[in-house]
Amino acid sequence: MATSTSGAAWKSGDVVSDQFPAGLRVLVVDDDPTCLMILEKMLRTCLYEVTKCNRAEHALSLLRENKNGFDIVISDVHMPDMNGFKLLEHIGLEMDLPVIMMSADDGKDVVMKGVTHGACDYLIKPVRIEALKNIWQHVVRKKKNEWRELEQSGSVEEGDRSAKPSEDADYSSSANEGNWKSSKKRRDEDEEAEERDDTSTLKKPRVVWSVELHQQFVAAVNQLGIDKAVPKKILELMNVPGLTRENVASHLQKYRLYLRRLSGQHQTSMNNSFINPQEASFGAMTSLNGIDLQTLAVAGQIPAQSLATLQAAGLGRSTAKPGIPLPLVDQRNLFSFENPKLRFGEGQQQQQQHLGTSKPVNLLHGIPTSMEPKQLTSLHQSAQSLGMNMQVNTHGAQNSSLLMQMNQPQSRGQILNDTASSHVPRLPTTQTIVSTGLASGVLGRNGITNNGRGAGYNPVMQNSSMLNFPNGFPLGSASTMSGLPSQGSFQEEVTSEVKGSVSFAASYDIFNDLNQHKSNDWDIQNVGLTFDASQQSNSIPSGSLDLVHQGFSGSQRNMPVRNQSNVGKPMYSIGDIGHGNAQNTSQHLNTLLGDNSIRIKTERNTDVLADNGFFPEQFGQDDLMSALLKQQQEGITPAENQFDFDGYSMDNIPV
Amino acid sequence: MESNNNSLRQQIADMRQSLFDEEMLDRHYRTVEELSDKDHPNFAEEVMTMYFRDSTKLIAIFENALENAPFNFIVLDKYLHQLKGSSASIGAKKVWEKINEMRDCLRERDIEGTRTVLQQLKKEHDNLRGRIEPYFRMLRQVGPSEIAQRPK
Numbered sequence: 176m177a178t179s180t181s182g183a184a185w186k187s188g189d190v191v192s193d194q195f196p197a198g199l200r201v202l203v204v205d206d207d208p209t210c211l212m213i214l215e216k217m218l219r220t221c222l223y224e225v226t227k228c229n230r231a232e233h234a235l236s237l238l239r240e241n242k243n244g245f246d247i248v249i250s251d252v253h254m255p256d257m258n259g260f261k262l263l264e265h266i267g268l269e270m271d272l273p274v275i276m277m278s279a280d281d282g283k284d285v286v287m288k289g290v291t292h293g294a295c296d297y298l299i300k301p302v303r304i305e306a307l308k309n310i311w312q313h314v315v316r317k318k319k320n321e322w323r324e325l326e327q328s329g330s331v332e333e334g335d336r337s338a339k340p341s342e343d344a345d346y347s348s349s350a351n352e353g354n355w356k357s358s359k360k361r362r363d364e365d366e367e368a369e370e371r372d373d374t375s376t377l378k379k380p381r382v383v384w385s386v387e388l389h390q391q392f393v394a395a396v397n398q399l400g401i402d403k404a405v406p407k408k409i410l411e412l413m414n415v416p417g418l419t420r421e422n423v424a425s426h427l428q429k430y431r432l433y434l435r436r437l438s439g440q441h442q443t444s445m446n447n448s449f450i451n452p453q454e455a456s457f458g459a460m461t462s463l464n465g466i467d468l469q470t471l472a473v474a475g476q477i478p479a480q481s482l483a484t485l486q487a488a489g490l491g492r493s494t495a496k497p498g499i500p501l502p503l504v505d506q507r508n509l510f511s512f513e514n515p516k517l518r519f520g521e522g523q524q525q526q527q528q529h530l531g532t533s534k535p536v537n538l539l540h541g542i543p544t545s546m547e548p549k550q551l552t553s554l555h556q557s558a559q560s561l562g563m564n565m566q567v568n569t570h571g572a573q574n575s576s577l578l579m580q581m582n583q584p585q586s587r588g589q590i591l592n593d594t595a596s597s598h599v600p601r602l603p604t605t606q607t608i609v610s611t612g613l614a615s616g617v618l619g620r621n622g623i624t625n626n627g628r629g630a631g632y633n634p635v636m637q638n639s640s641m642l643n644f645p646n647g648f649p650l651g652s653a654s655t656m657s658g659l660p661s662q663g664s665f666q667e668e669v670t671s672e673v674k675g676s677v678s679f680a681a682s683y684d685i686f687n688d689l690n691q692h693k694s695n696d697w698d699i700q701n702v703g704l705t706f707d708a709s710q711q712s713n714s715i716p717s718g719s720l721d722l723v724h725q726g727f728s729g730s731q732r733n734m735p736v737r738n739q740s741n742v743g744k745p746m747y748s749i750g751d752i753g754h755g756n757a758q759n760t761s762q763h764l765n766t767l768l769g770d771n772s773i774r775i776k777t778e779r780n781t782d783v784l785a786d787n788g789f790f791p792e793q794f795g796q797d798d799l800m801s802a803l804l805k806q807q808q809e810g811i812t813p814a815e816n817q818f819d820f821d822g823y824s825m826d827n828i829p830v
Numbered sequence: 831m832e833s834n835n836n837s838l839r840q841q842i843a844d845m846r847q848s849l850f851d852e853e854m855l856d857r858h859y860r861t862v863e864e865l866s867d868k869d870h871p872n873f874a875e876e877v878m879t880m881y882f883r884d885s886t887k888l889i890a891i892f893e894n895a896l897e898n899a900p901f902n903f904i905v906l907d908k909y910l911h912q913l914k915g916s917s918a919s920i921g922a923k924k925v926w927e928k929i930n931e932m933r934d935c936l937r938e939r940d941i942e943g944t945r946t947v948l949q950q951l952k953k954e955h956d957n958l959r960g961r962i963e964p965y966f967r968m969l970r971q972v973g974p975s976e977i978a979q980r981p982k
Contacts, residue, residue, distance in 0.1 A: 209881040209916040216865040216873060253911055279915035301858045301918040304865075 196311030197222035204234040204250040204262065205277065210300065214249065217304045231257035238270050245272060246314045249298075249307075252278040252285065260292045267293045271321075273313035277302060384426055388415065392426060401434065838972050845965045854958050859921030875966045881920050882959050888913050889952060896945055906936055906944075924954040 201223045205211045211227050218225040226245070228234040231254045238245060248266055252259035263274050276294040278285060289297040295313040298306050384392070395412035396404040406424035413423070849855045859874075866873040892909045895902070910933050917926045928951035935943035 207912055207916045207919075208884055209877060210919045212877055212880060213862060213865070213919050216870070217861075220865060220867075251915070253908055279911055279918055300915040301861075301921070304861060 196314075199223045199311050199314060200226070200244060200246045201310070202226045202228060202234060202237060202245045202248045204228045204231060204248065204254070204259075206230065206251065206254045206256075210251070210277075210302075214302060214307075217302070217307050218249075220304060221308050223307075230254070231259070231262040234262065235265055235269075238266060238272070242270060245270075247273045247275065247310055249275045249277060249310070252276055252280070252289070260288060263289070263292045263294055271317075273317045275310060275313065388413075388418075389426075391415065392423070392430070396427070396430065401431075835972055838968060842965060842968045842972060845961070845968070849958075849961055849965070853923050854954075854961065856921045856923040858919065862920055872966075872970075875969070877920060878962055878966065881916055881922075882962075885913055885916060885925075885955065889948075889955060893948060893952075896941065896948065901941060903936055903939065907933060910936065922955075922958055925951060925958060928954055 199221075201218050203211065203214050203218065203225060204227075205214065206229050208229065211229055215225050215227045226237065228237060231250070234248070234250070238248070250259050250262055254262070259276060259278075263276060266272055266274050273295040274293070275296040275298060276289040276292075277298045277300060278289075279300040281299040286297045295317070296310070391413045392409065395409045398412060399405075399408050404427065406420045406427055409427065410418060410420050410423045850859075862877050863874045870876070888909055892906065892913070895906055895909070910929055914926060914929045914933070917929060928947055932944050932947045932951060935941075935947060
C-alpha cells in the first residue's frame with residue numbers, strides 16, 4: 176500500500192496522503208518476539224508502515240536517528256533493558272511523538288502510570304487489531320495540538336514554523352502544500368479564534384522568542400533592574416516592532432520564574448540530597464509524574480494544590496494533547512515547585528532526592544550547554560518534534576520559562592533559535608532553528624553552541640547556577656549523574672548534571688561548557704550514552720537519551736511539547752552536543768540518567784541564565800521564588816512550569 | 831487423493847475446533863489465524879512455533895528461579911508477565927489462566943503454591959503443544975493457504 180508513498184507524504188508533511196492513515200509510520204517495541212510478530216502483522220494489515228524493535232535502547236536510537244521517521248510509537252511496558260515508562264518519557268521529551276503503551280497487565284495502577292507518564296493510550300494484551308486501526312487518531316491529535324500551540328505563541332518569525340504546520344495541516348486539512356503559514360493561519364482562525372483579542376488584525380501573532388529577541392529582553396530587564404522591570408518599560412527598551420506589551424509581560428513572567436528557580440537552586444545546597452540516582456530516587460523518579468508528584472506532594476514540598484495547578488498549567492497545552500504532555504508537566508511542575516520550596520529550606524533535600532539527587536551538583540559540570548543544541552537538534556530533527564522544539568527551546572532558551580511559554584509548539588524552531596541565540600550569543604546559527612523549527616535551530620545551536628559553547632554557556636560551568644535550564648537541560652545534569660543508572664529519571668540526571676556544571680545555563684550550551692570544565696566528572700553510565708562530542712546533531716547516544724528520559728520520568732514526558740522539551744530534551748542535546756564534549760555529555764547524561772536529571776535542569780537554568788546574563792544575581796531569590804511559585808499556582812502556562820522544573824534540581828547541584 | 835485430502839481437511843478442521851471447544855485456545859487465536867495472507871500463508875504456524883520456543887525457555891528459567899531462595903519476586907513476576915502477554919496474544923487460554931494463578935501466588939509470596947501451579951502450567955503448555963504440532967503438520971499436508979483461511 177502506500178507505505179512508501181504514504182511514508183513520503185508523512186515525512187514531508189507537505190501533503191496529506193490521500194490514503195491516510197495508511198502509511199502511518201509506526202515503531203513497535205516489545206521484547207517478546209511472539210507479540211512483536213503479531214503486532215507487526217496486525218499493523219501491516221492496517222496498512223501502516225511498521226518498524227519493529229525488541230529493545231528499548233534500540234528503539235530510542237532508531238528514533239533519534241530518524242527524527243521525522245516515525246509518526247507514532249507503540250511500546251510494551253516491561254522490557255529488559257529499559258522500563259517502558261522511561262522510554263515513554265524519553266520519547267516524549269526528545270521527540271514528542273505519541274506513544275501507546277501496552278501491557279499484559281490491566282491493573283489500574285499501571286494504566287494510571289501510563290497516563291501520568293504521558294502515554295496517549297494504553298492497550299492491554301492481547302491487543303486487538305481493531306485497537307490498532309485507530310491509533311492514527313493520536314498522531315492527528317498531537318499534531319493538531321502542536322499546531323495550536325504554535326499559533327498561540329505568536330510568532331515573530333513565522334517562517335520558522337514551516338515544518339510543523341504543514342504536517343498538521345496535512346492531517347487535518349489535506350493537501351496543505353507546506354504552506355505553513357497559510358495553514359497555520361487557517362488553523363489559527365479556526366481554532367484560535369478566541370485568541371484574537373489583541374490589537375493585531377489576525378489573531379494576535381504569536382511572538383516567537385528567538386534567542387536574539389530574548390537577549391534583547393534580558394538586556395532590557397537587566398537595564399531596568401529585575402525588580403523594576405515592567406513590561407511597558409521593557410517593551411520600550413527593546414523597541415521591537417510588532418512586539419506587544421502582553422508578549423513581554425508573559426515572557427517576563429516566565430523569565431521571573433526561571434530566575435527564581437535558578438536562584439532557589441543556588442541557595443539550596445545542591446548536593447544536599449542528591450541521592451544516587453540509582454537509589455530509590457530512581458525508583459521514585461521513574462514514573463516521574465506519578466511518583467515524583469506524589470513524593471513531592473507527600474513531602475509537603477508541593478502543595479497539592481499547586482501541584483495540581485502546575486500540572487494543569489504546565490500541561491497547558493498538554494491538556495489538549497493526549498496524555499503525554501501532562502505527565503511531564505506535572506513532574507516538572509513538581510520540581511519547579513519543589514525547588515523553590517526546597518530551596519527555601521522547605522525540604523529541598525527531598526526534592527533533590529527525588530530528583531535524582533544522586534549526583535551532586537556536578538551534573539552539569541560536564542555537560543556543556545551544548546546539550547541543548549544537541550537536544551535541540553535532535554528535537555528538531557523530527558518533524559514530530561515540533562513539540563520537541565518547544566522543549567528544546569526551553570532549554571536553549573535560557574529562559575526556560577520564557578521559552579516555555581513561548582510557544583513551544585510552534586516555535587520549536589524558533590525557540591531553538593531563541594534559546595540558541597539568546598543564550599549563546601556565540602551560537603551562530605541558532606537562528607536557523609526558528610525557521611526550520613527546532614531542527615535547524617537546534618542544530619545550529621548545537622553545533623555552534625557546542626563549539627562555541629564554551630563561550631556562550633560557560634556560565635554553566637559555574638556550578639553555582641547550575642540550574643539554568645530547567646527545562647531541557649537534563650542532559651547537562653546527566654553528566655553529574657554519572658553514577659546514575661540509566662534508568663534514573665531523566666530529571667534526576669539533569670539535576671545532577673546541573674549541579675556539576677552549574678553553568679548549565681543554556682542547557683545545551685552549558686553542556687559544552689560543562690563538559691569542558693568538568694568533563695570527566697561523570698562517567699557515562701548511561702546506557703549507551705555515548706555522546707559524540709562531535710556530533711552536534713541529534714544523534715544523541717541512545718544511552719543518553721535514556722538518561723534524560725529517565726530523569727524525566729513521567730512528568731517530562733507528559734509535558735506537551737513544551738515542557739517535555741525542556742526537561743527531557745535538553746538532556747538529550749547533551750548527547751548531541753557530544754561534539755567536543757562527548758565525554759562530558761556522556762557524563763552528564765549519566766548523571767542525568769540518575770535522578771539528577773531534574774537537578775540538572777535547575778542547575779542548568781541557572782547557569783545558562785547566569786551565563787547569558789539572564790540570571791542576574793541581583794534578583795532576589797526569594798523574590799523569584801515567590802514569583803515562581805505564584806505563577807505556578809496560577810497555573811502558568813506549561814512553559815513556565817517547565818522552567819520551574821528545570822530548576823528543581825538545582826538544589827542538588829553542588830555549587 | 832481428493833477424498834483423502836478432503837478427509838484430511840476435515841480431520842484438521844475437527845482438530846482445530848476441539849482446541850477451541852476445550853478452551854485450550856480462544857478467539858485471539860482466530861485473530862492470529864486471520865493475519866495469514868498471501869505473503870504469509872503459514873503465519874499462524876510461525877507465530878505458534880515462535881511462541882513455544884520462547885515460552886518453553888521462559889518456563890524453564892522461571893522454574894529454575896523458583897528453586898532456591900532468595901526469591902526475587904519482582905523478577906519472577908516479570909517472567910510471568912511476559913509469559914502472560916505472549917500467551918494471551920496467541921489465545922492460549924488455559925496456559926494464560928495458570929499464569930494468572932501463579933502471579934496471585936507470587937503476590938502472596940506463596941512459593942509452594944507457585945510451584946504447584948507451575949507444574950499445572952507446564953502440563954497445559956505441553957498439552958497445547960502436543961495438539962498444535964500435529965495440527966500444523968497436517969495443515970501443511972493439505973495446503974496451508976486454504977486451510978489457514980478456512981473459518982471455523
